[in-house]
Amino acid sequence: MHTSPLTPSTGPRLGLAPTLLNEPTTPTPLDKGRSRHPSGMQLLTPASSQRSMNDALSRRASQRINATSRPPASSSLGTNGTNTDLNDATGIINAQDDGMTKYFKIQDMLIKHYPRDARVPYPTICTLGGQSAGKSSVLSALLNIDLWCAEGMATHGPTRIASRRGGSFKATISIIIADLRNERTKIVDFGEIYDEKDMVEAMHLAGEEARPWSQLHGMSERERAQYTDEASRWTPITENVVSVVIFGPNQPQFDIYDMPGTNGDQRIKRLASKYISKQHNIILLCLPGGGRDASLDDPEVQLVREHDPTGSRTLAVITRADETSADPEDRSTWISYILGESDTLGITPAGGIWPVQCRSRKQRRMQVTLSEVRAQEEALFAEPDWEAVQAQAGRRYGTAALATRLETLFAAKIQENYLAIRQILRESNQGNFDWLHEHPAIEDPIATLHDDIIQAFTDNLNREMHRSNTSAKLYDLHAQLEKTIMAAVPELLAFTEDEADGRVWTSFFDKEGHAVQGRDAIYMDTLLELIKNNTSKRDPTYVNTHEIIQDHLQAYCARWKTAALDHPEALWGEVVNLQTKVAGWVCGDNKALTQKVLDILDPLASTFVNDTRDFISVMHKVHSASPWHLKLGNHPLIRKAHQDTTDHFRRQYSTGPRKESDLLGLTSPRTPTSAAARPLDEMYTPHEREKCFQLQSTLATTLFGNAAEFSSVVGQFAQLQVLEYVKQVSRTLRKGMRLEEVQEDVYTRVSNWLETDKSTRKERKRRLEEVEQNMELERQLTLAFADDE
Missing domain, CATH: 3.40.50.300 (P-loop containing nucleotide triphosphate hydrolases)
Known part of the structure; x- marks a missing residue:
């Protein structure tokens, strides 16, 4: 103004x-x-x-x-x-x-x-x-x-x-x-x-x-006059x-x-x-x-x-x-x-x-x-x-x-x-959708048949999605995503590659229940060399471990991201298969109507796929950052995990890899590897080896923790996207079939006559405007937080 x-x-x-x-x-x-x-x-x-x-x-x-x-x-x-x-x-x-x-x-x-933050917590x-x-x-x-x-x-x-x-x-x-x-x-x-x-x-x-x-x-x-006194x-x-x-x-x-x-x-x-x-x-x-x-x-x-x-x-x-x-x-x-x-x-x-x-x-x-x-x-x-x-x-x-x-x-x-704001916006929209469903606007009688088709399609699709998400293909895809990402986390070992040849050892991942054949291995001598190369010449007590950690994080996070970006394609391929099957049930021999339903829903599915890919990019950026680099390493849980893992690598170095016959009790408990002088004993001091144990621990806890959280968050978000998609199917089909394009002047006169409750009409208009506003806010959130690449 x-x-x-x-x-x-x-x-x-x-x-x-x-x-x-x-x-x-x-x-x-x-x-x-x-x-x-x-x-x-x-x-x-x-x-x-x-x-x-x-x-x-x-x-x-x-x-x-x-x-x-x-x-x-x-x-x-x-x-x-x-x-x-x-x-x-x-x-x-x-x-x-x-x-x-x-x-x-x-x-x-x-x-x-939202000038007051009661609804959206900025x-x-x-x-x-x-x-x-x-x-x-x-x-x-x-x-x-x-x-x-x-x-x-x-x-x-x-x-x-x-x-x-x-x-x-x-x-x-x-x-x-x-x-x-x-x-x-x-x-x-x-x-x-x-x-x-x-x-x-x-x-x-x-x-x-x-x-x-x-x-x-x-x-x-x-009394009022008293309130105007000095x-x-x-x-x-x-x-x-x-x-x-x-x-x-x-x-x-x-x-x-x-x-x-x-x-x-x-x-x-x-x-x-x-x-x-x-x-x-x-x-x-x-x-x-x-x-x-x-x-x-x-x-x-x-x-x-x-x-x-x-x-x-x-x-x-x-x-x-x-x-x-x-x-x-x-x-x-x-x-x-x-x-x-x-x-x-x-x-x-x-x-x-x-x-x-x-x-x-x-x-x-x-x-x-x-x-x-x-x-x-x-x-x-x-x-x-x-x-x-x-x-x-x-x-x-x-x-x-x-x-x-x-x-x-x-x-x-x-x-x-x-993430909290995005979820609240979606919950707000869902509440509006539920209210609008319970208070439908006056419809054109000609649209009744299509309304029945949309209702039948939505109900059947919802049932099939629920079944697949709990015990069939969608569930399997989620589980496979987590398994693939966890398999892309390297094994850190407290001995050299030559010592490992033909021997076995207690694996960090075996302990955590994530044993995988063919996992990458990072040996102790490799890390010791990295520590040497990243030690300050001016101050030999300072080692730039952040650089080492960040290099490993970026390398392995790139693998996680590649695996995660394949997930939406597989997930939504299954969604398309399910809705094609449901459309065939509902539309019967009417191939044209079946194709129309699928064509209307295709842009909606593409939107959710892109949304998921944007989310994966954001999560990749978050999880490729070290909690130690972000000064979060002092959290009690992180400190406890770091100490336990450091003790694991000390024990692994002390024991060394062992022959399988030793583990079966066929030879003396004193194995050649543990009894004989170790190559790293002669090449590095105890202080240098202790630095390496600390670095191994930090790398193991960071890579393992970030991969576990990344796979879980991405998998859950992808599943939530499917559920959100199902909720929007009915509205999208109505819009695509032009059921909302009833002649406005006729609709207004009829609705005013049949729906005399002006407050309901007013509330419906407000909620529709809020839905559009929230969707625009969510779009801007995606633009703001998407990966710059």
């Missing part, structure tokens, strides 16, 4: 929120001092536009704040040279987009279509901290933009900031209001800002406008969300929620719990340094321990680092916590603990700029005492390092959430 800036009237302006909940006539508390607006900003009158009946409550809720200057010519530039508003998310994935750009565009699509970063702990100051420093701060409660409800890099500065502010009566959401445009200096007051006003007025219902006029007792907490989308040339790339500070108020506790309890969200815990030590009794600490007891989703920020002593002679207790030397809070944030220096209240009053504070922060962490702390911690501190860390964690969360 476009509006022209007008001179504000002298009378009070309507607030945004009152128009959404029965429009109380009582002026909002913000009517006092309405003439105080940020310089260079004006109020706008609502633009005239056609609104649907669903938007009737918000017709007069479109007043905005806007910069008087028009957007600069360069403001059309965004993440790839375009300032792409979240309202324009159609066909946003471009072939030239890099991986991160695609991920963030998907995130923006999800925000547009990840975000949630700030958590006590009142006046410096949360808003940390955000201001991270974004390098002045935001509203206050000594008391600066934030009355969730403020979601989507920060994107690209183009000239532009901020779009809206208010997301949940209608609790029907669980729907309304988005009210609040303003567009083109000058960073206007952000402070704009954010302040938007936060005030978002506060709810539902508590005014049932109040007397006298010492207002008006409830300060709201669940309405102020949404801010910021584009700028140097903006960090993440989404973050600024939450009200915890102060013992149970309403704030419930609101914070609602967001930080979600497993796809990252917790940014803000703890004020320089003052009293944090305590287990602090509400924010209790909340993190309740919702993320292991700290796997938590990153802690120590504000006011300039008030925290790093002097070894007078070291603050915060330094011990930062270095992991104490655990007084019972929290070990997996994302790390990051001291920062933000702008203080005094500096804000003195109008010290953010860039000046950033320079002071850099000087602080360059001091010898802080340099020593950073060296011990193994990382640099400060706002810039924190922003980089948040970008990395946030991008990883988006990638991690891909």
Whole structure:
């Protein structure tokens, strides 16, 4: 919607929120001092536009704040040279987009279509901290933009900031209001800002406008008047969300929620719990340094321990680092916590603990700029005492390092959430399909015969697919896929190829129940040579094992991918055979109708085949990455498997390969191989052999684990695709036979006459639109996460 800036009237302006909940006539508390607006900003009158009946409550809720200057010519530039508003998310994935750009565009699509994440869980970063702990100051420093701060409660409800890099500065502010009566959401445009200096007051006003007025219902006029006094007792907490989308040339790339500070108020506790309890969200815990030590009794600490007891989703920020002593002679207790030397809070944030220096209240009053504070922060962490702390911690501190860390964690969360989002979209569509099946539209009587044919075909196909998937060909194909991929995992052996000649040994794969004849073998002397070639000449203690692991992973993952890409062809070949058989049963001698049915379904099957192949490419990329390279090797299960496997290779080396006669008890238990000097004993030291055992263990657990998971996930997804295909057969046949192309004017008149329930017709239209929207989102997900090759 476009509006022209007008001179504000002298009378009070309507607030945004009152128009959404029965429009109380009582002026909002913000009517006092309405003439105080940020310089260079004006109020706008609502633009005239056609609104649907669903938007009737918000017709007069479109007043905005806007910069008087028009957007600069360069403001059309965004993440790839375009300032792409979240309202324009159609066909946003471009072939030239890099991986991160695609991920963030998907995130923006999800925000547009699902402004609250109750249905589709897109990840975000949630700030958590006590009142006046410096949360808003940390955000201001991270974004390098002045935001509203206050000594008391600066934030009355969730403020979601989507920060994107690209183009000239532009901020779009809206208010997301949940209608609790029907669980729907309304988005009210609040303003567009083109000058960073206007952000402070704009954010302040938007936060005030978002506060709810539902508590005014049932109040007397006298009670209402009390709520407009300066010492207002008006409830300060709201669940309405102020949404801010910021584009700028140097903006960090993440989404973050600024939450009200915890102060013992149970309403704030419930609101914070609602967001930080979600497993796809990252917790940014803000703890004020320089003052009293944090305590287990602090509400924010209790909340993190309740919702993320292991700290796997938590990153802690120590504000006011300039008030925290790093002097070894007078070291603050915060330094011990930062270095992991104490655990007084019972929290070990997996994302790390990051001291920062933000702008203080005094500096804000003195109008010290953010860039000046950033320079002071850099000087602080360059001091010898802080340099020593950073060296011990193994990382640099400060706002810039924190922003980089948040970008990395946030991008990883988006990638991690891909499969969950895709599954939720499909479940949503299935729910819509089920509802539409139970509430069919009025049909053309001529289509009855074809409807019967479609129903019979669908029922028989569903039965045959189920039988084949549980005990026949489809089941066998799934089992064969897993067997083929596991056979492409090499055997690692703790001896040389010459020692193995004519002898037997205890196999790692025999132990795990995956014995296969003719499996590739990687002998110990081969790995020892690789270790030698990848040992640093400058530092002989450093071996680039990541390079060795990655080379093996890529080589063998390529084999897995080849085997997996053959699977969809075999699987869908069987699907085509089954539906050809079913079409023959249903259509009988009518060969033309049989062929028509098969021709209609062929593009649908091709879509699912391509979908499966795209998924295989994505999974290949995921499983060709080493968990050790991705810093996941510290997981207790991975550590346990690694230790057990290392012990296996030590025993295998100690025993060596043995003759079959030894295993049958025909000779002395002391075999020649184990008793005699081993070739590798003379060529390599015990320390070098131990390095090799560790590398063998890492390779074995990584290759075996990745292959097992890859084969299982790909097989399950392919089977799910078949089931999803069967669900869409009926709708595809109806569309292909043009049963949905009844004359629209006749259909509308007849349906209105026969189907008098307008709410059902309205709901049917909404669900059909949602199905199309979800399918488009799923298509964009596939484009964003498909293998670049």
